Amino acid sequence: MITIGQLADYAGVTIKAIRHYHERGLLPEPDRDSSGYRRYTAKDAIDLVKIRTLANAGVPLARIKDLLDAEPDALAAAIAEIDHNLQDRIEELRRTRDQLAELRGGDRLFVASEVADHLDDLRELGVSERRIRVERDGWILMQTASPEDARVWIAEKRELMTDPEFRALYLEHDAAYDWSPNDPRLPALADRTRDWFAKHHSRSESRPVHNPTIARLAEQSQPGASSPAWDRLAQLMEG
Numbered sequence: 001m002i003t004i005g006q007l008a009d010y011a012g013v014t015i016k017a018i019r020h021y022h023e024r025g026l027l028p029e030p031d032r033d034s035s036g037y038r039r040y041t042a043k044d045a046i047d048l049v050k051i052r053t054l055a056n057a058g059v060p061l062a063r064i065k066d067l068l069d070a071e072p073d074a075l076a077a078a079i080a081e082i083d084h085n086l087q088d089r090i091e092e093l094r095r096t097r098d099q100l101a102e103l104r105g106g107d108r109l110f111v112a113s114e115v116a117d118h119l120d121d122l123r124e125l126g127v128s129e130r131r132i133r134v135e136r137d138g139w140i141l142m143q144t145a146s147p148e149d150a151r152v153w154i155a156e157k158r159e160l161m162t163d164p165e166f167r168a169l170y171l172e173h174d175a176a177y178d179w180s181p182n183d184p185r186l187p188a189l190a191d192r193t194r195d196w197f198a199k200h201h202s203r204s205e206s207r208p209v210h211n212p213t214i215a216r217l218a219e220q221s222q223p224g225a226s227s228p229a230w231d232r233l234a235q236l237m238e239g
Contacts (some may be wrong), residue, residue: 001039011048018048026051026065058086107136114154115139118161125167131174166200169193173233181232190236 008015021027027047030038047068054064059082067078108116115136122132142150160166172189179186 001033001041002045004038004040007040007045007048010045011052013048013052017052021048021051024061024065026061026068058082111136111139112143112150112154114151114158115143118154118158121158121161125161126171127174128177130177160200163200165196169196173230176229176233177227179229181228183229186229186233187236190233193237 002010004015004018008018018027022029027044030040030044033039050068051064054067055061059067059079063078063082067075070078107119111119119132119136122135123129139150139154142153161170169189169192173193176183176186176189
C-alpha cells in the first residue's frame with residue numbers, strides 16, 4: 001500500500017493530476033486508512049501508468065476510461081481513429097499558421113503586391129499611418145470592383161510618386177488634414193496642386209492622368225477619411 005505522493009513519484013505525474021483523474025472517473029479513489037490517508041495498490045499504479053501513457057499520446061481523457069481494459073483489436077481501432085482525428089487537427093493548425101504568416105505580412109494580406117510595395121514606399125516617405133490606411137482601404141475597394149483598372153491605377157500612382165514635386169504636394173496634403181479650414185496655406189496648396197496636374201496632363205496626351213488618381217489627392221470617398229481642412233481643400237481645388 002502506498003500513499004498518493006509515492007504513487008505520483010512512481011508514475012511520474014503530479015498529485016494534482018491524480019486528483020484530476022479521480023474527478024474524471026479514470027482512477028478509482030481508494031478508501032482512507034485509519035490515519036485518514038488514501039492508500040493505493042499496485043493495480044492503481046499500473047492503471048495510472050496506462051492513463052499517463054494514453055494521455056501523453058494525445059488520447060482525450062474522455063476516451064481513456066473505455067480504453068484502459070479494451071481488447072487489443074478494439075484498442076487498435078480506437079487508436080487509429082484518434083490518430084486520424086489528430087491528423088485532421090494538425091492540418092487545421094497548419095492552415096492557421098499559414099493564415100498567421102499572411103497576417104504578419106500586413107497589407108499584403110489584403111492588397112496586390114504592387115499596392116503593398118506602394119504603401120511601404122509611403123511609410124518610408126513619412127506619410128501618416130492614417131493616410132496610408134485610407135489609401136489601403138481605397139485600393140481594397142478598387143481591386144474588388146475593377147481589378148484591371150486597379151492595376152493601371154497603381155502603376156500610374158507609383159509613377160507619379162517618383163516626381164519630387166508631386167511627393168511634396170502629397171506630403172503637404174497629408175499634413176493639411178490637421179489644419180484649420182481657414183488656414184491661409186490651403187488656397188496656396190490648392191493652386192499648386194491644380195497647376196501641377198495641369199502641367200502634368202499637358203505633357204503627354206497619350207497618357208492622361210486618370211480622374212481616380214487625381215481624386216485620391218483629395219480623398220473624400222471613405223467615411224472618416226476626411227477633415228474640415230481636407231473638405232475645404234477639395235472645394236478650393238474645384239473652384
